[in-house]
Amino acid sequence: MRKLLLILLTFSIVSSCDDGDIINVDFEFGDTFVACGELVFYQVKENPFESLSLQIVQPDWTLEKLIEVDITTGLLVNDEPIEIAIEGTANQFNYRSYNSNPAPLFCNDVPPSDIQINEDLSSFSGIGIINVFLLEDDNDGIPAEMEDANLDSDMNPATDPTDTDGDGIPDYLDVDDDGDNVLTSVEIEDDNLDNDNNPLTNLRDTDEDGIPNYLDTDDDNDGTLTIDEENAPADQNPANDYTDPNIADYLNPNESATLPATAYRAHPINQVFTITLRVEGIQFPTITQDVFDMGSLTDSRLTNTRLVTPEF
Secondary structure, three states: OHHHHHHHHHHHHHHHHHHOOOOOOOOOOOOEEEEEOOOEEEEEEOOOOEEEEEEOOOOOOOHHHHOOEOOOOOOEOOOOOEEEEOEOOEOEEEEEEEOOOOHHHOOOOOOOOOOOEEEEEEOOOOEEEEEEEEEEEOOOOOOHHHOOOOOOOOOOHHHOOOOOOOOOOOHHHOOOOOOOOOOHHHHOOOOOOOOOOOHHHOOOOOOOOOOOHHHOOOOOOOOOOHHHOOOOOOOOOHHHOOOEOOEOHHHOOOOOOOOOOOOOOOEEEEEEEEEEEEEEEEEOOOOEEEEEEEEEEOOHHHEEEEEEOOOO
């Protein structure tokens, strides 16, 4: 009888393992994860203290490599989904539970000794799917959807976006839409004349020719192009040249001294990267889950600025 009881007990334990009922795991880890090292993606949560992590073991894999941009086109070097085969010792995907908050354990040269790992399971199969997206903007105060006179509004360079000044930088990425070396963000200011705190409802048009300053190459209509209304030495910024202390020369029809421009100013373009991670076919020894979406990466390195200086 004792032998039979032992057999039944053993069978019960094995059955529980097969069903994944031994470990009570709630796979609701939120919709963001973080990164460190070369290269670990991980999520942690409290109540209970648990973590999910994917350690990618690939030559030269870094976060900077994932978001590499072609210096000529400004486009991602790799914008296709990246598949990572999870194979146990290579590219490990782990679930762990702890006695306290595990965040200090990750990518720490000297991890705290008081954090105890209660369960440590490594998936023996699965695929990690990484997607990288890039959104660029000029942050010039004009919404990107308003800077596409072709009305396609998808801001895809392949669909011929508007480039007012023909400098090779489409308006939605151009900090100086009319190419006069005065920033668009400066030229749209209207001193809030209508008291609505929205410069877009009363765009500045100094010479009242129907063309707002940010698209006008001669803002005061004095016959001298704005880009050439500088005082020596030229610094590619007419907005800081004053003969009358109350008004910049490029806005003053009574001042038309000419210092021909020789260069365009550098154009900073704001970049925001998004990295998402989805793991499919997870199989831990006691847990099976076909799909797990870790959401998007939170990391300060996912914002950047690239500088482009148009040819003069």
